[in-house]
Amino acid sequence: MDVVRADVLDRLERFYDAVPRDAARAEEYGPLVLFVRDGDGWPFYARPRRDATEPPSLADVTAVRARQRELGLPEAFEWVHEVTPDLLAVARSAGLSVLEAPLMVLDPANLPDPATLSDVPVRVLDPAAPGFPADVAVRRAVAAVGFANGGTTRGDAGPADRDAAIARLDVAALEEEAVRIGDGRRISVLAEAPEQGALASGMAMRVDDVAEIAGVATLPAARRRGLGAAVTATLAHRLRAAGTDLVFLSAGSEEIARVYLRVGFRRVGTACIAEPAAVLV
CATH class of the missing domain: 3.40.630.30 (Gcn5-related N-acetyltransferase (GNAT))
Structure with a gap:
């Protein structure tokens, strides 16, 4: 990965992590973080922690899904494949369907x-x-x-x-x-x-x-x-x-x-x- 692209993806990771934090609390499950909204409004998702040193495991995904069900939240996960490539196979092995959406930046x-x-x-x-x-x-x-x-x-x-x-x-x-x-x-x-x-x-x-x-x-x-x-x-x-x-x-x-x-x-x-x-x- 070239330096410019790596910098762009790092900035996007900071953005993805920051957006929910003024309206939700963060619950950590190993290398995953689940954002839980306090009060009514559009529910958030789980995603990899920015400071995680290991990729999420099947057990991590299963634990987050159990917590989402307990809270009545959608069992939703979001991530950038180039940043956390191992999560794609893990999510599919957990029985999740994954939309692979083109991630695009403006020139x-x-x-x-x-x-x-x-x-x-x-x-x-x-x-x-x-x-x-x-x-x-x-x-x-x-x-x-x-x-x-x-x-x-x-x-x-x-x-x-x-x-x-x-x-x-x-x-x-x-x-x-x-x-x-x-x-x-x-x-x-x-x-x-x-x-x-x-x-x-x-x-x-x-x-x-x-x-x-x-x-x-x-x-x-x-x-x-x-x-x-x-x-x-x-x-x-x-x-x-x-x-x-x-x-x-x-x-x-x-x-x-x-x-x-x-x-x-x-x-x-x-x-x-x-x-x-x-x-x-």
Whole structure:
């Protein structure tokens, strides 16, 4: 592994470890750490400890899964394969399904103008705007519909499904996102058409000079219009303008990764997400 790539992966490890710590307590199980949220909100995951000297064993994974079940948490693990390569085989031997997602970082020199990617404008959510709480709910509703209908293929789900999804959203998660946007740790955006409203959305989480773009989703009825690329480029531009030095994301598939290549991202590794086979689809 070259020095530059090793430095990037080390910075990503610091980011992954830092993100949950202001909202969760850390429980250590050998070389694994389980982040347990105090109170309501989106549950976190287990991942390798940054200071671990040995790779996680089957017994370590089994112990964490037992604790997750005890707490009523998803049995979820996340790691970067190039940093902890032995965990892939261990997770599979434990009966977990592993998504191997392309891990990509932004090359700022290749970041396009969002206006060249789609004819639908993208708006950054403003916490001072009167409609801000509703905007946050719409952002998450678009993501809920988009991820429930994965991939890039067009489908029937559209604005009506988005509006119906709002009533099913986790209120604590909405409140947390609003707080994070207000204090600058998160940026959320909506791609909106005049008559149909929000068709795509995305967000970014920031810790110091590193940020992850996540939750980029498009309503199936609005796909193949460049909306995901425009949302991603808008977030990347805003992050760079705020002084973010390293911008990265994980693509859900090789097909989705091709969208991000258009926006100036290049692959540096593989982000692994493991869950029980009956859960991961």
